[in-house]
Amino acid sequence: MFYKLYCTHLVLLTFVLYEVTSFSGFQMEPSDISQTEGEPVYFNCIVRKLDDSEYVSWLHNGHKISNNGVIITNTYSHYSMDFDSAFGSYNLRIQQVQRRDKGGYTCTVYDSNDQIVEKSRTANFTVSEIPQQQYPICSSTKTSYRIGQRVVLQCISEKTTPLALLKWVHNIGGSESGLKESVNGIGKSFGTWIVLYLLMFQRTHSLSGFNKEPGNENQAEGDLTYFNCIVRGLDETHYVSWLHNGRKISKNYDILSDTNRYSIDIDSNSRKYNFEIENTQRQDKGEYVCAVYDSSDSIVVRSRTANLTVSEIPQEPYPICHNAKLSYSAGQSVLLSCISEKTSPLAHLKWKHNSIDLTTGLSEDTSSGNYKVSYSFIARQSHNRDIFICELTTSVNPTIRRNCSIGPINVLYAPVVRIEQTSDVILGNEAIFICYSDANPQEATYQWSFDPPIDETMYYLENEFILRIKKTTNSLNGIQVICKVTNSIGSESNKLIIKVKTRGVIADNEDVDYDKAIDENKDISDSKKVNKNQQMLQTKSPTINNSNTNSDISISLVVIIALVCIIVILGLALIPVGYMRYTRRQPSDTISRGRPVSIPDVYFEPRDHIDLMLPQLGITAPWMRTVGVQVPGECEYDVTYNTQVMPQPRQVYYTQRMYPASSL
Structure with a gap:
């Protein structure tokens, strides 16, 4: 049986959330603000991620006023930075707003070359001006008037934005007639009444509202959420709380909720009570209110x-x-389903087969609590052992990619049969036919037949899928060989017409490798139960004999070549040995007659002696050996002849034994 092999690579695309190492945008940008002169103001700027070489600066009307958490100019001494690099917070705070502070404020990211990488939106800051302390100024054109003479009184204030309200009062009641206004660099009010009371300006210190209120937010699950709340004129008996869907979750610094993801960013100087949510979850959605409570x-x-x-x-x-x-x-019909949570927004589910996106046969279903995308197709033989992959992505976080797979798909099909012959059918030779089958399930039965039938003694089965005809005759020419294979799904057959050729005719078809055919069907034959009562005849055809003869000749040739190589290698290895043996320099000496006399390479003459005993010391003289050695100049130094029993000079030897110098 022939197995069709499928090579399937299952690629598991597992992605985890990763950190982007370069600037990836603003999480919170500054917004337009209008504040009263003398009050504090707060501009937000939260960046997602910065590269190590990047930094954040604030621009006021195009002029740089900060580098990261430092204000870089003395002109803005009432400015400060609420700086937290780990959190990505680069908020700008103005302690007491002045008129010159109005204008555009931009949070800007710079690279190491001071080039702008990205700018936030420009927040327009409007300052509500208050007349200076010396105003209003009242004056009269004359010091005295006659009865019936027109009296002109002037009340002067700064020209502010918005304009101050000037009102003349007579006998406590307000005067509304005879008034005239003029704006020429300063604000003036004119009347015809004598001034009895003046309305002075005074700033209120009672609670009048919020300098900044929270705005609507749309955050991805797992990100940071930030709500602003800056109050104006908070009384000592008051406190600030945040409400989530009407339930109080904080009181000043304290978080009243059980979760540890909530925190309050408080600054008593600027009266800031901002609310932060780390790792935003689905249960955090809803309404948020910043409220001021009394005692x-x-x-x-x-x-x-x-x-x-x-x-x-x-x-x-x-x-x-x-x-x-x-x-x-x-x-x-095959139906594969890919299921995801029913989220807002919906995730994107995509089916893939062999790394190709599938666009047809898809259906979506959101009627249940989940979101399901199904893929349907008609099973074919080619789908057997295939793998289908479903990939999930979401627009909320493009870095998230998850997948699941189905397979290998098991497709059952009837056998696909073909018959091949190992070589041309030569008259008088043995003919071999092989039946190949591709089926699922693999368990199948083989049935051979001839059309028209032939004598059963002319052929035998080597196994259930190999048929041998012992000796071909002319009567076999044109006969059909039929192989029928049956499994649990169905049956299929194939036939081959025998064409008998005489010797010397060149085969038109390429020979089939018999050994390869045996290997291909080995798994099938192993899985079958062999009938032990069946007698298998072994017949060798001339073609097989010729093949064996050629194999013997090839083996002999290989052995001869190997022996020649070994002889050549040994010959090359002996060349240096012979050179060293027969070309070595022989030492010689020459006598006066000019005849060279050979002498040994090395000779030595040992001499043993004992020094005379020194009577005055009363000790035994040491035994010593002196060796004379002569070697040719080219010989290596041989330690065999370097015998020195006493390595020290005699004088040193006696000195060590406290001999006097004169005795030596």
Whole structure:
């Protein structure tokens, strides 16, 4: 049986959230603000991620006023930075707003070359001006008037934005007639009444509202959410709380909720009570209100309601792939399902086969609690052992890519049969026919037949898929050999017409490798139960004999070549040995007659002696050996003849034994 092999690579695309190492945008940008002169103001700037070489600066009307957390000019001494590099916070705070502070404020990211990488939106800051302390100034054109004479009184104030309200009062009541206004660099009010009372300007220190209120936010699940709340004129008996869907979750510094993801960013100087949510979750969505309470826990004033929308990301187990059946028959309909959470917004589910996106046969279903994308197709033989992959992505976080797979798909199909012969059918020779089958399930039965039938003694089966005809005759020419294979799905057959050729005719068809055919069907034959009562005849055809003869000749040739190589290698190895043996320099000496006399390479003459005993010392003289050695100049130094029993000079030897110098 022939097996069709499929090479399937399953690529698991597993991605985890990763950190982007370069600037990736602003999480919060400054917004337009209008503030009263003398009050504090707060501009927000939160960046997602910076490169090590990048830094953040604030620009006021195009002029750089800060580098990261440092104000770089003395002109803006009432400015400060609320700086936290780990959090990505580069907020700008103005302690007491002055008129010159109005204008455009931009949060800007620079690279190491001081080139602008990215700018936030420009926030326009409007300052509500208050006349200076010396105003209003009252004056009269004359010091005295006659009865019936027109009296002109002047009340002067600065020309501010917005203009101050000047009102003349007579006998406590207001004067509305005879008034005239003029704006010429300064504001003036004219009247015809004698001034009895003046209305002076005074700044209120009671609570009058919010300098900054929270705005609507749309955050991805897992990101940071930030709500602003800056109050104006907070009384000592008041406190600030945040409400989530009407439930109090904070009181000044304290978080009243059980979660540890909430925190309050408080600055008593600027009266800032900003609310932060780390790792935003789905349950955080809803309405948020910044409210001021009095000592009796009654709401004094509340900000506008800010709505938080959480863009949801499917949880980690998703996507989940589902296959309705374990196996399919060829021609059946296959339905594969890919399931994800029903999130807002919906995730994107995509089916792939052999790394190619599938665009047809898809259907979506959101009627249940989950979001499901199904792929249907008709099973074919080519789909057997195939793998289908479903990939999940989401617009909320493009870096998230998860997948699941179904397969290998088990497709059952009837056998696909073909017959091949190992070589041309030569008259008088043995002929071999092989039946190949590709089927699923593989368990199948083989049935051989001839059309028209032939004598059963002319052929035998080597195994169920190899047929041998012992000796071909002319009567076999044109006969059809039929192989029928049957499995649990169905049956299929194939036939081959025998063409008998005489010797010397060149075969038109390429010979089939018999050994390869045996290997291809080995797994099938091993899985079958062999009938032990069946007698297998072994017949060798002339073609096989010729093949064996050629094989013997090839082996002999290989052995001869190997022996020649070994002889050549040994000959090359002996060349240096012979050279060293027969070309070595022989030492010689020459006598007066000019005849060279050979002498040994090395000779020595040992001499042993004992020094005379020194009577005055009363000790035994040491035994010593002196060796004379002569070697040729080219010989290496041989330590064999370097014998020195006493390595020290005699004088040193006796000196060590406290001999006097005169005795030596």
